[in-house]
Amino acid sequence: MFAALGDPTRLAIFDRLADGKPRSISVLSDDADMTRQAVTKHLRVLEAAGLVQNHRVGRESQYAFCPEQLAEARAYLDQVAGRWESALMRLKSFVEDDEA
Amino acid sequence: MFAALGDPTRLAIFDRLADGKPRSISVLSDDADMTRQAVTKHLRVLEAAGLVQNHRVGRESQYAFCPEQLAEARAYLDQVAGRWESALMRLKSFVEDDEA
DNA sequence: ACATAACGCAACCTCCTGGTTGCATTTAAT
DNA sequence: ATTAAATGCAACCAGGAGGTTGCGTTATGT
Numbered sequence: 393m394f395a396a397l398g399d400p401t402r403l404a405i406f407d408r409l410a411d412g413k414p415r416s417i418s419v420l421s422d423d424a425d426m427t428r429q430a431v432t433k434h435l436r437v438l439e440a441a442g443l444v445q446n447h448r449v450g451r452e453s454q455y456a457f458c459p460e461q462l463a464e465a466r467a468y469l470d471q472v473a474g475r476w477e478s479a480l481m482r483l484k485s486f487v488e489d490d491e492a
Numbered sequence: 493m494f495a496a497l498g499d500p501t502r503l504a505i506f507d508r509l510a511d512g513k514p515r516s517i518s519v520l521s522d523d524a525d526m527t528r529q530a531v532t533k534h535l536r537v538l539e540a541a542g543l544v545q546n547h548r549v550g551r552e553s554q555y556a557f558c559p560e561q562l563a564e565a566r567a568y569l570d571q572v573a574g575r576w577e578s579a580l581m582r583l584k585s586f587v588e589d590d591e592a
Numbered sequence: 593a594c595a596t597a598a599c600g601c602a603a604c605c606t607c608c609t610g611g612t613t614g615c616a617t618t619t620a621a622t
Numbered sequence: 623a624t625t626a627a628a629t630g631c632a633a634c635c636a637g638g639a640g641g642t643t644g645c646g647t648t649a650t651g652t
Contacts, residue, residue, distance in 0.1 A: 396498075412580060416599095418598060429601095429643085432600080433639090448599095450598090451599070451648060466570070473562060476510055518628060550619065552627090
C-alpha cells in the first residue's frame with residue numbers, strides 16, 4: 393500500500409479521486425500526459441492495494457476513492473510514532489533515575 | 493517518502509529502528525538474510541527520504557530513527573481523509589436539501 | 593445499421609531497482 | 623606491528639515497473 397502510493401503518478405491520481413467523485417478511465421487519462429493504458433495499469437495497482445474501487449457502468453468503468461486502507465496506513469504510522477514516543481519516555485525516566 | 497517505505501525490506505528496517513535505538517550497519521544486516529551492501533543501500537534510501545539519520549562513530553556508522561518525515565506523512569493522510577469526509581458532508585447536505 | 597467512444601488484452605521496450613561480488617580503506621584489538 | 627572488524631566504492635546482473643502500440647470488443651449515439 394505504501395508501494396502503491398510511492399509512485400508520483402499514482403499519488404496524483406489518488407489525490408484527484410480523494411474528493412469522492414468517481415471518474416472514468418478516459419477522464420482520468422485526459423490530463424495525465426500519458427496513455428490511457430498506463431493510467432489503467434496504475435488504477436489496477438491502486439485497486440489491488442484497496443485504495444480505490446472499480447464499478448463498471450455501461451461502457452465505461454468508474455474508479456472511486458476508497459478510504460478503508462487509508463485508515464489502516466494512518467493506524468500504522470500512529471503505532472510507529474507511539475513506539476517511538478514511549479521509547480523516549482523510557483529514556484527520559486532512565487536519565488532522571490540516574491540523576492536522582 | 494511513500495516510495496521509501498514502499499519496499500518491504502526497507503519497511504522492516506525502518507520498523508526495527510522505530511524503538512529509537514541506533515544500530516550499526518552490520519548489526520542490521522546480521523538478521524536480514526541479505527548482503528551488508530544491500531542493507532547499506534536501503535539505509536541510504538531511508539536517509540534520503542529523511543526517515544532515518546546517520547551518525548558515524550569510530551569505525552561504524554549508526555543509523556537511527558528520525559520522526560520528522562513520519563509526521564509529515566501523517567499530516568498528508570489526515571488531509572486526504574479530511575477532504576474525503578468534507579466531500580461526504582456536502583453530498584449529505586445536498587441529499588437532505590433535495591428531500592426537503 | 594453504422595460510426596465512434598470507452599475499454600480490455602497482449603506484446604514489446606527501456607530503465608531503474610534490488611541485489612551480489614570484489615577490492616580498498618579506516619579503525620579497533622591484541 | 624599485525625590482524626580483524628566495519629565500512630565505502632564500483633562494476634555488474636537479473637527482473638520488474640512504467641510506458642507504448644496495435645488490435646479486438648462492447649456500448650452509445652445518430
